[in-house]
Amino acid sequence: MILSKLLEELKCTVTAGNSAEILDADKVEIKDVVNDNRKISEGSLFICIKGANFDGHSCAMEAANKKAAAIVVEHDVELPGDCKIAVIRVENTRYAMAFISAAYFDHPARKLKTIGITGTKGKTTTTYLIRNMLENAGHKVGLIGTIEVIIGEEHIHAENTTPESFALQEYMARMVEAGCDSVVMEVSSQGLMLHRTQGFIFDIGIFTNIEPDHIGPNEHKDFEDYMHCKGLLFKQCRIGICNGDDIHTDDILEGHTCKAYTYGFGEGLDLRAINLAYIRKPGELGVFFDTEGLINMHAEIRTPGKFSVYNALCAIAVAQELGCTPEEIAPALKDAKVKGRIEMVKVSDEFTLMIDYAHNAMALKSLLTTLRDYHPNRLISVFGCGGNRSKLRRFEMGEVSGKYSDFTIITSDNPRYEEPEDIMNDIETGMKKTDGKYIKITDRKEAIRYAIDHGEQGDIIVLAGKGHEDYQEIKGVKYPMDERVIIQEILQERK
Structure with missing residues (x-):
């Protein structure tokens, strides 16, 4: 693809290397577009993106050495002295990437x-x-x-x-x-x-x-x-x-x-x-x-x-x-049904069970107050909190569940690199600010089993936090864990 075609909706200047010499973008052929320096190849256009932890502008020299046809930059970069690579100067490379990408895929x-x-x-x-x-x-x-x-x-x-x-x-x-x-x-x-x-x-x-x-x-x-x-x-x-x-x-x-x-x-x-x-x-x-x-x-x-x-x-x-x-x-x-968004799972004619992604205090409060309008016998929430995240979320979710649920089962979510019990103890700290009744069960499957086994006529049970996720992250490893599968296993085991 001709470079000028990729740039037709962008305000930019195209020069040869670090010089002020203007290049004719009609004469530059581009084979592909990349913003990952590991994917730079001969004839590619490399877009230098500044991220939270890495600035692609530092790879301009690498792009020149790998014979890229062009680079997109928002400030001066270091290049070999005799380099004639097309340097496209723009105000914002992320903004430019959107327009270049649209043109590359023919809008x-x-x-x-x-x-x-x-x-x-x-x-x-x-x-x-x-x-x-x-x-x-x-x-x-x-x-x-x-x-x-x-x-x-x-x-x-x-x-x-x-x-x-x-x-x-x-x-x-x-x-x-x-x-x-x-x-x-x-x-x-x-x-x-x-x-x-x-x-x-x-x-x-x-x-x-x-x-x-x-x-x-x-x-x-x-x-x-x-x-x-x-x-x-x-x-x-x-x-x-x-x-x-x-x-x-x-x-x-x-x-x-x-x-x-x-x-x-x-x-x-x-x-x-x-x-x-x-x-x-x-x-x-x-x-x-x-x-x-x-x-x-x-x-x-x-x-x-x-x-x-x-x-x-x-x-x-x-x-x-x-x-x-x-x-x-x-x-x-x-x-219409959406996986993990107030997803009803039929387990009994006596009570209602649902899976929802509510994983912060705001979402949990919104869900629980909504369910109160249905006048349940008891409103029961089963949830944990993710590890290596703000402890404030744990305190807040514990307090919300204590206020708006009749009974809470505190369990594990994605503990990541923390111990599940430590996270659960933080949730309990929030719970203790209320009069809410609760129990702690670390194993999430056992927590769900407890909720199902103790369900009463007219109860609404909410499994909160995981939603559409089908894994549990522990010590850097994502283990398969889908609450829909867990529920079916529990029902089979009960039979």
Whole structure:
């Protein structure tokens, strides 16, 4: 590929080596694009990315010695004196990588309907809801998110919620090849901050909600920065669909360049949920509701609570925007399931058991308070906390479970390099700030067995923290551990 083709949407200068001599980008042939110095080869374009622990600019000399055709830099680098390698100077190499990657894969986003979802909670569930609806209406939809990437029949384990721009463009190119006409993806604040989704315009951008999260040394400096990064999506999409009930929606939409619609329960929103009724059957919780505004229909979802209605409303708004009818939306909504997100597992007609990814105090409180609305006989939570992470999370989760559960089974999660009992003791410290009853069982399978064996009529049991994960990380090794499998083993052993 000719270098000029890769740079056609970028502001940059192209010079020969460290000189001021301007190079003709039409005369430079590029064989491939890389940002990993281990993958540099003759004829490649190497993008120098500055990461948290390593700066790719330090590999400029290596790129020249390996006969790379070009490098992309944001400041001067050391090169051999007689080197004529094409040096592409840009303001930000991550931003440049997104546009170069889009061009390298022939702009696949232009051949797809692109839907991006940002927010603190609800991203994963909503991506699957939207995919279900669109597929039910005859579309072929790719998915990129926290759990996995789906391309046709292929399911690829996800490393990041939003992949680096090169991987993202490659996934979309493969979706086009597989016959997809749409892609729905989770767009994290980190992904927006690091320009991973640049290089194209989303057809639809979505905001679910925002609460203080991901604030720290390697993430966002404060809540305002977190909100600002979320809001970047609405300067990069044609249509914005936002939770009108969230108090920060106006801040998120500040300076937006898209046509914006709102959804929620409040008066005056573009799509509203009305006439809510909770569903409770043996082993099943859900909600009935009607919608008015952008589309009028009756809906049923088989997950509990108002936050499930928010997710469903968001998906309905997207589906109707893309031409889906109530007759296509309703059955897809009713049948939608997301692994590890309020995932009901039928074990008894007497009580309800579910698996959820709630792995911090905020998520656990939201889930438990929602389940309280279903008036359980007892609300029982089974959870642990990850090792080599903030102890504050352990204290907070223990205190939340003590306040909002009737009984807690403290167990192990991913202890990593810590002793499980030490983590459990920290959780217990938080529990002791409350009057909550609890027991400690280190082995997670035995903790789940205890919960099932002691389940009573009308109980709701929550296995929190692991969600979609199918492993347990101990001393640097990920051992297979899927709670769905564990539950089936326990039921078989009981027989």
